[in-house]
Amino acid sequence: MAEYWSVVRLRKTRICVAIFLFWIYWRYAFHAVVFFSIAGEKHYVTQSEAGAWAEVTVPVPLLLTISYLAFVWAGLHFMERRVPRMVFEAMCVFNVAQVALNSQLAYFLVAEAVHMGFSPWGNTLDRGRSHRLSMLLYLQYHYRQLDLLDTVFIILRKKFLRITWLHILLKLLHMWAWFFAVRFSCGGDAYFPAAVNSACQAVVYSYYTLSMLDLQIPKQLQKGRIWEVQSCQYLVCALHALYVLVRGEMPRRVWLLNLLLMVTSGVWHVDFEEGRRFRRVQRTDTQTRSKTNDHVAPLKSVNNNNKQQQQQQPQQQLTFSFDSSAWLYCYHWGAAVWLEEHLHKDVGTGAYPSNLQFSGASGGALVAFSLASGGDPRAIFEHVLAESYPMFSRNPWRMGKAVKIALERFIPESKVCQIVSSLRVLLTRVSLRPPFITGEVVDEFHSREDCIDVLLATCHVPGVHIKPHSCRQGYYYDGLMWNSLFVPWQSEDDSHVVYISAFSLNQMADIQPPSLPLWWALFPPPVRILRGLFWIGYRDMDRWFAEEPQDECCGCFASRPRLSKQDLPARGIYADSFHQSRALKHRLARDLLVSQPQPLSEALLRKDSVTGDVVADLIQYCERSAARNMRVSYALILAGVCLIIAVFLYCLSN
Incomplete structure (x- = not known):
């Protein structure tokens, strides 16, 4: 993407169209999503034992899951014999929007928790005064739905190596985990993992945005640091879920699911990065051995130089x-x-x-x-x-x-x-x-x-x-x-x-x-x-x-x-x-x-x-x-x- 940015000027028309579409989403589509996700016609929000905004329905994430998997399958087949699509402007707007939305959500979650006098853990599900906090938790669930669009850009760009089962499963599992959190535990201790996850997403999408624009990336946002941030996210959220599961007063089934998700995500994430590092080390060692062989070659006999060069040339x-x-x-x-x-x-x-x-x-x-x-x-x-x-x-x-x-x-x-x-x-x-x-x-x-x-x-x-x-x-x-x-x-x-x-x-x-x-x-x-x-x-x-x-x-x-x-x-x-x-x-x-x-x-x-x-x-x-x-x-x-x-x-x- 950085190479594309350095060759072609940014197209103002596409940028304007992408910004206009995002404005339509924020102005109209978001409220429609809220209405169709909440069980009720007269009021958007109802009070339940799980807190306000907890009346989310199963068909919505189920339809999203089926549609998402169907799109991945159809998109891969459709793009297999086609050239990649240039979606730079749309991706730029999407990444900037993700940074803004997640940063805003993390700030509001922390501010609301401070206003309610919450500690990082040990908070109860107060149904009487948690309306705004429950609304913010619902936004966290909705943003995980919005995060599925990232796969659309990957398919259009034909980055098929990134369409892995790890990528698909993590996105779907995180969406479903927040559905159950909102459905059965919309308030209380749920604010902490939501704030941590939103802050981490803001950092990750900031790195994506700076990489796309080929800008100088601060040391705090280097790729290695991003991996450390995501690893810390899984570790902190897993420890928090374990504490709430043992000592908290929230529904234990939800937090057991959250604990399993964080542990699984952390294991996959660490193994994925270690596998990449292992392959990089292997490739570096191979190149080093090749250079060493080239350095030793002049010590051989001059008469057999051509034959030795053919033998030393590595076979593919x-x-x-x-x-x-x-x-x-x-x-x-x-x-x-x-x-x-x-x-x-x-x-x-x-x-x-x-x-x-x-x-x-x-x-x-x-x-x-x-x-x-x-x-x-x-x-x-x-x-x-x-x-x-x-x-x-x-x-x-x-x-x-x-x-x-x-x-x-x-x-x-x-x-x-x-x-x-x-x-x-x-x-x-x-x-x-x-x-x-x-x-x-x-x-x-x-x-x-x-x-x-x-x-x-x-x-x-x-x-x-x-x-x-x-x-x-x-x-x-x-x-x-x-x-x-x-x-x-x-x-x-x-x-x-x-x-x-x-x-x-x-x-x-x-x-x-x-x-x-x-x-x-x-x-x-x-x-x-x-x-x-x-x-x-x-x-x-x-x-x-x-x-x-x-x-x-x-x-x-x-x-x-x-x-x-x-x-x-x-x-x-x-x-x-x-x-x-x-x-x-x-x-x-x-x-x-x-x-x-x-x-x-x-x-x-x-x-x-x-x-x-x-x-x-x-x-x-x-x-x-x-x-x-x-x-x-x-x-x-x-x-x-x-x-x-x-x-x-x-x-x-x-």
């Missing part, structure tokens, strides 16, 4: 990453079979090139292991359908036993040393020390038993297994539950990682299937459908290698207004780098092919070696079953939305 690494997907990992097995058939391997050892790696979590780790070890993914897949499926398809508690049987059968002792430098497995480590739940990546395996133990740990699903899996003097759960999955774990960007996902909702994936019912991951469909899903993965991998990555503007340029000459350099700076990164890793992947793949039409006419069915028929059967199940799910969702709207209208009429 490429990683095929398989996500966690439970039973949908049959899609991964099909992709793995295609890679096993077409990628170059050493004739003697069967190992892949040194610049090729594989990674995965949970079931995806099993697929990655089969490739890294030079195994036969088709044989493992057939074992899954023939033996594992009857064993735990309807009895998930036997999953650990089935996985162990498969690993002991397909992990020979001679293959362990081969996967040391080519496999990365994701785990969720749990401990009694903060941050309690952390992500851990394993890329070294000491023995066959150690390799089996690590793969069992990444498939140890919580809920199905109550006790964590003991491994390497630690305790672990499924890699799916790793909280660092809420951020892109593989690297800082996706330039050298080919993401293979079995879920169509993953917008960061390079290879993914059409829409599949999510419940197939937990409750597997019949074997014929799983076999069709296997061949869909095979087909999609073949398509990805055969087709060149398309530009983001492809197919959408006709409906886009023509850019003026003065906008072209700004759009070039502002545009996303997805196309360049995807083209780079596509070229790296094609360089690893031992031969060009056969045409897709011929591949689909082949017959399955086990059942004798035509591959195209299996794919068609799976896709039709998925489409039928998706239509049923859409009908149920539509019925649920209609029911919510009916309840909402009923609440308004009464």
Whole structure:
């Protein structure tokens, strides 16, 4: 954004429009939100046992949650092949408005608490004189609703790396937490976390505003300080909630929820920042080693200078990453079979090139292991359908036993040393020390038993297994539950990682299937459908290698207004780098092919070696079953939305 500001002048028309829209919101929309959020037609405010302004209704945040999730899903799909939108002026007004609104709210909350003689804790819910304080607490709840608009700007700017499950969950959880606080505890001690949260939001949005305008940021508002402010916010609010929960006179259910939210937010926040620092240290160490090698190079013989320069030139690494997907990992097995058939391997050892790696979590780790070890993914897949499926398809508690049987059968002792430098497995480590739940990546395996133990740990699903899996003097759960999955774990960007996902909702994936019912991951469909899903993965991998990555503007340029000459350099700076990164890793992947793949039409006419069915028929059967199940799910969702709207209208009429 700072680069855009330095190239293009601020557009006064857009600024005026954004300011006018904010004025309309403050003058009219805000009062409408208040009216439709309060249960009552004649009066905005009613007295209840929870205090004034406590008659907020459930349908409003529920509709906002559904609309928010639907917008994120639709927005990511809509913007995937489009250029980023220039929303600098709107973002500037939004950030300044957030600073002003949150600063004003923090000041009024503290002033009202001083006026009422409140201490930081130990205050009772005084229903007789807490009308103004309750109104301020309702504003805090409404500002958390307004904070959801931040995701809109992220999607329009195509900053997809920031659209993480952590981002979405935190915004929704904070909105719902303040809904329950206003609904059941609108007054008393609730003022303190509201004031702390508003002050912290004002500081954070001040940093955003100064960064956008490319202004000199004071030391107090540096990025590291912002992280410390947010960490202190979670810590202070958690301690306050714990005190009120133990010694206070407020509804304990609300403050227990607040305590859990603050602890969870703090853990995710700390783990997210530590993960970023760890990746920065890794990248710095890699660059340092590269510079050191370049410095030592002149000491070599002059006659072999050209050959040594070629050897010293670092190879660009490429990683095929398989996500966690439970039973949908049959899609991964099909992709793995295609890679096993077409990628170059050493004739003697069967190992892949040194610049090729594989990674995965949970079931995806099993697929990655089969490739890294030079195994036969088709044989493992057939074992899954023939033996594992009857064993735990309807009895998930036997999953650990089935996985162990498969690993002991397909992990020979001679293959362990081969996967040391080519496999990365994701785990969720749990401990009694903060941050309690952390992500851990394993890329070294000491023995066959150690390799089996690590793969069992990444498939140890919580809920199905109550006790964590003991491994390497630690305790672990499924890699799916790793909280660092809420951020892109593989690297800082996706330039050298080919993401293979079995879920169509993953917008960061390079290879993914059409829409599949999510419940197939937990409750597997019949074997014929799983076999069709296997061949869909095979087909999609073949398509990805055969087709060149398309530009983001492809197919959408006709409906886009023509850019003026003065906008072209700004759009070039502002545009996303997805196309360049995807083209780079596509070229790296094609360089690893031992031969060009056969045409897709011929591949689909082949017959399955086990059942004798035509591959195209299996794919068609799976896709039709998925489409039928998706239509049923859409009908149920539509019925649920209609029911919510009916309840909402009923609440308004009464």
